[in-house]
Amino acid sequence: MQPPRKTAPCTFPPGVMVPQIDPSRCEAKGPCVPACPYDVLIIRLLTPEERADLTPLQRFRAFVHGNKRAFIADPDACRGCGLCVKACPERAIRLERRVVPP
């Protein structure tokens, strides 16, 4: 695990919470990526398979925003600090308690 790039108000150990990104809201603007001290989030292009899974409206929105959106690159690193939630101008991120299969 990498040390945090900046101080975060972490309230959970790693792996308890995880961000969920709403593909209907994300516009790939990207402030969530530098906001996260643990490099949990990335902005990248959608794969053809991911585009195929979108609704027509989501596909149109993705096209308008360069077929990019935020993804979770390292869910095990999230500390549930909420900085990404605050950074997103589209209110596309929420935190959930992670469900780990037994």
Ligand code: SF4
């Ligand atoms: S809540 Fe968001 S900013 Fe904080 S560690 Fe998790 S992904 Fe990163």
